[in-house]
Amino acid sequence: MSEKWEMKRDEMGHRCCGKHKVKRGLWSPEEDAKLLRYITTHGHPSWRLQRCGKSCRLRWINYLRPDLKRGSFTAEEEQTIIDVHRILGNKWAQIAKHLPGRTDNEVKNFWNSCIKKKLLSQGLDPSTHNLMPSHKRSASSSSNTTPKPSKTKSIMTNPTFDQSTTTFSITNVNPYTSNKPNKVKSPDQTTIPSQTVIPIDHTMSSLLNDENMIPNWSNVDGMAPIHEEAPMFSSEKAVMGVEDDDLNMDILFNTPSSSTFDPDFGSMFSSAMSMDFNPMDDLGWTF
DNA sequence: AAGAGATTCAACCGCCGTACC
DNA sequence: AGGTACGGCGGTTGAATCTCT
Numbered sequence: 001m002s003e004k005w006e007m008k009r010d011e012m013g014h015r016c017c018g019k020h021k022v023k024r025g026l027w028s029p030e031e032d033a034k035l036l037r038y039i040t041t042h043g044h045p046s047w048r049l050q051r052c053g054k055s056c057r058l059r060w061i062n063y064l065r066p067d068l069k070r071g072s073f074t075a076e077e078e079q080t081i082i083d084v085h086r087i088l089g090n091k092w093a094q095i096a097k098h099l100p101g102r103t104d105n106e107v108k109n110f111w112n113s114c115i116k117k118k119l120l121s122q123g124l125d126p127s128t129h130n131l132m133p134s135h136k137r138s139a140s141s142s143s144n145t146t147p148k149p150s151k152t153k154s155i156m157t158n159p160t161f162d163q164s165t166t167t168f169s170i171t172n173v174n175p176y177t178s179n180k181p182n183k184v185k186s187p188d189q190t191t192i193p194s195q196t197v198i199p200i201d202h203t204m205s206s207l208l209n210d211e212n213m214i215p216n217w218s219n220v221d222g223m224a225p226i227h228e229e230a231p232m233f234s235s236e237k238a239v240m241g242v243e244d245d246d247l248n249m250d251i252l253f254n255t256p257s258s259s260t261f262d263p264d265f266g267s268m269f270s271s272a273m274s275m276d277f278n279p280m281d282d283l284g285w286t287f
Numbered sequence: 288a289a290g291a292g293a294t295t296c297a298a299c300c301g302c303c304g305t306a307c308c
Numbered sequence: 309a310g311g312t313a314c315g316g317c318g319g320t321t322g323a324a325t326c327t328c329t
Contacts, residue, residue: 025298026323057315058298093317104317109296 023051027059036064062103069101073110081107081115086129 027035035056051059073081077099084095092104092111099107116126125132 113295
């Protein structure tokens with residue numbers, strides 16, 4: 001980083017939110033609820049708690065989006081990650097597009113914490129997927145790097161939507177005392193998630209019919225009028241042109257039908273790997 | 288039981304590309 | 309054309325938690 005940049009940063013604070021006094025660090029359930037409510041109502045974040053737009057976006061994409069799958073990665077997902085990574089390298093966002101409900105951050109973390117070590121233990125170079133020279137293999141295999149199964153991930157479950165009470169339950173929303181998932185030990189010591197139940201308006205579905213569940217992020221950083229304390233009611237929805245007929249919770253909370261995920265992606269790549277070709281050309285991917 | 292070390296993963300950092308003025 | 313703001317992405321950090329001794 002340049003000295004000039006360091007000076008500029010010191011002068012302005014965080015680059016993306018230097019103009020505003022922004023809160024940083026862990027998100028509280030209250031902040032999550034406010035963000036959700038604001039997005040639900042307005043379709044974009046405006047943050048009274050002085051969170052920068054970038055932080056709001058990240059929180060939404062990585063944690064609050066209702067289409068997130070959560071839970072442990074399956075063997076199929078793991079294989080898909082390995083196969084796509086072999087082609088694309090550390091293109092986490094592109095890899096994540098082949099795993100519905102998974103975020104790039106999640107994929108990246110899973111790679112770094114589990115897959116990478118697994119490949120190393122098998123004597124494979126994680127960056128090239130090729131067999132490593134024997135001296136490196138012995139070094140890595142002797143270090144007992146076999147990954148342990150994730151314990152915390154397995155407790156996460158899909159968000160659920162109770163249409164009767166119009167509440168959106170985000171399982172595993174973390175308490176602000178921790179950046180870890182809420183984890184509560186049951187009497188038998190199995191880890192169970194706690195929940196933050198956030199009231200949510202049906203308007204969300206109209207906001208999220210985009211295949212990636214990404215709301216409009218314009219007008220961030222708290223520059224818009226602040227309305228987060230005002231839940232939207234039916235009459236207001238009507239003003240916005242949002243009718244109950246627009247609501248389709250199947251679309252909202254199930255795997256996006258528009259996903260380009262190919263369930264047989266792994267096997268396709270496994271066989272394709274032995275060929276010398278430009279996979280991007282031959283497969284005609286649309287990233 | 289307690290301390291040390293390892294692991295996990297949410298959040299932040301830094302940079303780049305693009306849109307807009 | 310140049311400046312600014314923002315979205316997006318990969319890399320990194322660090323606190324919470326787990327496992328081992």
